[in-house]
Amino acid sequence: MVGLLLGLMLGSTAVLGAETASDFTLRDMNGESVTLSSLEGKVVIMSFWATWCGPCKEEMPHLQKMLTARRADGLEILSISTDDARSASRVKPFIKKMGYDFTVLLDRDSTVIGTYNPNKTLPYTVVVDRQGNVARRHSGYNPGDEVELGEFVSSLLEGKEAAPTALGETPASEG
Amino acid sequence: MLSTGAWAQEAGPEPEDRTGWTSTINNDFEIRYWIEETRLPDPADVPVFNYVEQVNRLNLRLAKDKWAFDAQIDEVALFANRYRLDDVLTVERPVVMDGVPTVFPDRFDAYLNIEKFRATYEDDWGLITAGDFYAAFGRGIVLNLNRNVDIDLDTSIQGAKAFLRPGAWDIQIVAGQVNRQQVFQDNPNSNGLGISGDLRHAVGGVSVARYGLGPANLSAHGAVYNFTRVPGFKGAFEEIGFSGPDKQTPVDAIVGGATAELVGVGGVDWFIEGDLFHYGEEQPADLGEAAPPLGHAVYASAAFYPGPLVFLVEAKRYYQAERINAVTANELYEIAIAPTLEYERSITEDSSAGLNSSDVWGGRLQVDWGAIPGELAPSLAIGVFRDDDVASAVHFNEVPETIIHPLATIEWIKGDLGLIANVGHRWDIRDGTEAGSDRHLHGDVSFNFPIGHELLGYISGQSEWYRWGVNPFQQTDYVETETGWTLAWGSKMGLTWYMDHTTNPIVDTTGNLAEPLYGALEFQVKPNSGLTLKALYGAQKSGIRCSGGQCRTLPGFSGVRFSMVGTF
Numbered sequence: 032m033v034g035l036l037l038g039l040m041l042g043s044t045a046v047l048g049a050e051t052a053s054d055f056t057l058r059d060m061n062g063e064s065v066t067l068s069s070l071e072g073k074v075v076i077m078s079f080w081a082t083w084c085g086p087c088k089e090e091m092p093h094l095q096k097m098l099t100a101r102r103a104d105g106l107e108i109l110s111i112s113t114d115d116a117r118s119a120s121r122v123k124p125f126i127k128k129m130g131y132d133f134t135v136l137l138d139r140d141s142t143v144i145g146t147y148n149p150n151k152t153l154p155y156t157v158v159v160d161r162q163g164n165v166a167r168r169h170s171g172y173n174p175g176d177e178v179e180l181g182e183f184v185s186s187l188l189e190g191k192e193a194a195p196t197a198l199g200e201t202p203a204s205e206g
Numbered sequence: 207m208l209s210t211g212a213w214a215q216e217a218g219p220e221p222e223d224r225t226g227w228t229s230t231i232n233n234d235f236e237i238r239y240w241i242e243e244t245r246l247p248d249p250a251d252v253p254v255f256n257y258v259e260q261v262n263r264l265n266l267r268l269a270k271d272k273w274a275f276d277a278q279i280d281e282v283a284l285f286a287n288r289y290r291l292d293d294v295l296t297v298e299r300p301v302v303m304d305g306v307p308t309v310f311p312d313r314f315d316a317y318l319n320i321e322k323f324r325a326t327y328e329d330d331w332g333l334i335t336a337g338d339f340y341a342a343f344g345r346g347i348v349l350n351l352n353r354n355v356d357i358d359l360d361t362s363i364q365g366a367k368a369f370l371r372p373g374a375w376d377i378q379i380v381a382g383q384v385n386r387q388q389v390f391q392d393n394p395n396s397n398g399l400g401i402s403g404d405l406r407h408a409v410g411g412v413s414v415a416r417y418g419l420g421p422a423n424l425s426a427h428g429a430v431y432n433f434t435r436v437p438g439f440k441g442a443f444e445e446i447g448f449s450g451p452d453k454q455t456p457v458d459a460i461v462g463g464a465t466a467e468l469v470g471v472g473g474v475d476w477f478i479e480g481d482l483f484h485y486g487e488e489q490p491a492d493l494g495e496a497a498p499p500l501g502h503a504v505y506a507s508a509a510f511y512p513g514p515l516v517f518l519v520e521a522k523r524y525y526q527a528e529r530i531n532a533v534t535a536n537e538l539y540e541i542a543i544a545p546t547l548e549y550e551r552s553i554t555e556d557s558s559a560g561l562n563s564s565d566v567w568g569g570r571l572q573v574d575w576g577a578i579p580g581e582l583a584p585s586l587a588i589g590v591f592r593d594d595d596v597a598s599a600v601h602f603n604e605v606p607e608t609i610i611h612p613l614a615t616i617e618w619i620k621g622d623l624g625l626i627a628n629v630g631h632r633w634d635i636r637d638g639t640e641a642g643s644d645r646h647l648h649g650d651v652s653f654n655f656p657i658g659h660e661l662l663g664y665i666s667g668q669s670e671w672y673r674w675g676v677n678p679f680q681q682t683d684y685v686e687t688e689t690g691w692t693l694a695w696g697s698k699m700g701l702t703w704y705m706d707h708t709t710n711p712i713v714d715t716t717g718n719l720a721e722p723l724y725g726a727l728e729f730q731v732k733p734n735s736g737l738t739l740k741a742l743y744g745a746q747k748s749g750i751r752c753s754g755g756q757c758r759t760l761p762g763f764s765g766v767r768f769s770m771v772g773t774f
Binding site for chain 2: 050051053054055056058061062063064083084085086088089091092095115116117118119120121123124125127128129130131139140141142144145146148149150151152153154167168169170171172173174175176
């Protein structure tokens with residue numbers, strides 16, 4: 032059974048093909064409403080994190096640099112806090128002290144992360160292409176991941192067919 | 207920050223017509239060989255109680271246009287779990303209790319359950335969900351059922367939810383029964399009793415929020431609870447009168463309140479929530495009182511940002527508010543989780559007034575300094591609380607106590623270097639010198655650094671030194687230390703050595719009760735970004751474990767463990 036599951040997982044992305052990014056609406060830190068589908072035409076990085084998650088904090092400066100460099104090319108970042116309702120007051124102070132200016136949304140009852148990553152492991156990154164399809168998923172953060180993410184996002188921004196990364200991942204095709 | 211309107215206008219190519227079905231499958235498979243400490247007296251040291259546990263969690267999602275269908279199927283099986291002695295077959299650890307239905311024949315120690323399912327329709331006006339969903343009102347004081355898979359707890363509401371967004375309004379209506387996961391993915395499914403089935407308490411609630419009234423966001427909410435003592439679907443339906451008035455019981459709790467948020471008024475972000483708790487005359491026996499008094503809760507915060515400094519002030523006052531959780535706490539989850547203002551990484555149920563006191567007030571001040579934006583941010587915080595709960599059935603203090611808890615933090619991230627460290631000391635000072643005070647020194651660190659040739663080093667650890675005053679469950683002073691040492695090749699693979707030490711003689715660490723020092727070796731590989739394989743051999747304490755760029759709370763373990771998590 033292990034072998035069957037392993038084989039399915041290794042070959043699955045290419046077999047099953049594309050996944051339309053599920054739409055959602057969340058409030059940002061000031062109460063403004065943001066809907067994913069309103070960003071169609073842009074490349075969107077959805078980064079799920081929490082204030083208690085160390086690796087998430089280490090990934091954030093790299094996301095900020097990426098956004099600063101490529102915002103004009105059509106990159107948008109949705110930084111989605113999965114802190115539950117009781118911790119909501121701590122999200123904005125954290126963002127302010129670090130000086131980030133990406134859009135921060137509050138997923139207080141974990142509905143959206145449950146849609147994209149039922150295991151709710153953090154950090155979790157989803158890249159959505161200009162057509163609204165999930166182009167890449169990545170769980171965890173290790174230094175260096177941002178390089179591969181940056182290359183992948185650049186290929187989407189420049190309209191190139193995204194090539195398989197060094198990790199052997201096959202980007203989802205349109206379906 | 208861009209506005210949503212600007213985003214829509216800036217959109218480039220026309221969206222394509224996306225009307226086909228899309229599917230996502232996420233599977234989490236784990237098999238573990240548990241080495242048990244228990245041995246037969248004769249012949250000596252024969253590990254006959256060791257066993258194999260295999261669990262699998264399969265999440266399926268099928269979506270088309272505005273519809274989405276989700277299901278979670280959990281399965282557990284135990285092997286090497288039976289023996290025949292004098293022609294009598296004995297099952298060492300039952301997987302399910304008698305009467306709990308399972309699709310597997312009796313000869314298997316296995317259980318499979320469609321744990322969660324839901325159908326969702328979402329449009330511009332909002333969404334409607336039938337099946338399992340999560341919900342939180344305000345700051346979670348009256349309702350906060352969330353997916354807590356990081357501590358291996360997942361309790362949803364099974365019923366119906368409508369989330370409507372007319373203009374600047376958010377209207378949330380929920381009704382159903384609570385539905386806790388039956389199969390644990392990380393914790394052992396072998397408690398000696400077997401899976402018993404849920405106590406599916408009835409929950410209903412409404413939240414109405416109005417955003418953008420100038421700088422103000424306002425909301426009002428209410429929730430009703432009816433607790434059952436009969437497992438399965440039947441219990442909650444009887445409680446609310448579906449089986450006739452003779453079996454209907456009065457509502458156990460009605461909770462209502464309101465929130466007000468002011469964004470940037472006077473340069474300050476303000477928030478306040480107030481709630482009232484009314485309890486029924488006939489309370490469940492767990493609560494110990496027939497007619498508890500009216501409860502109340504107030505939580506407030508203010509954040510302001512002068513220059514590179516960030517000040518966050520929080521205050522709370524809870525009286526008879528924890529009572530709604532007391533019924534469910536022994537079922538391993540809570541219906542509402544209010545802001546504790548605690549440093550929750552280091553607290554325990556024994557040392558936290560914020561978690562289980564029904565008469566507590568206090569506050570917390572945190573000052574952050576963004577010394578180098580996005581790179582270096584030290585912080586100082588102090589929490590001061592007064593716990594006056596000495597009488598309720600949900601708390602064990604015999605005299606009031608004052609809690610003082612300072613904490614220092616540093617976050618430094620520069621390129622491939624990362625350092626996050628916290629150190630704090632907590633005093634639980636009981637009134638009267640004879641009771642003494644609990645003292646708790648704690649620290650935790652996460653440090654990663656480049657080694658060269660794409661290799662990275664990670665060191666993570668946590669240490670706690672408890673010194674107890676006098677309390678009804680007198681414990682021995684102890685020190686616990688957990689560490690993880692990782693050599694990683696980016697995200698592709700990593701090797702982690704865990705080494706733990708404890709002097710605590712009663713801490714529940716499966717397989718390690720008699721061992722003060724133990725270790726484990728874990729190998730992790732990611733063949734692609736959607737698949738993670740891990741194999742571990744050895745023993746480790748329960749606690750927060752970090753490897754592969756992620757951290758989770760795991761139970762104590764001794765043995766061999768293999769896991770495979772993938773999304774496709």
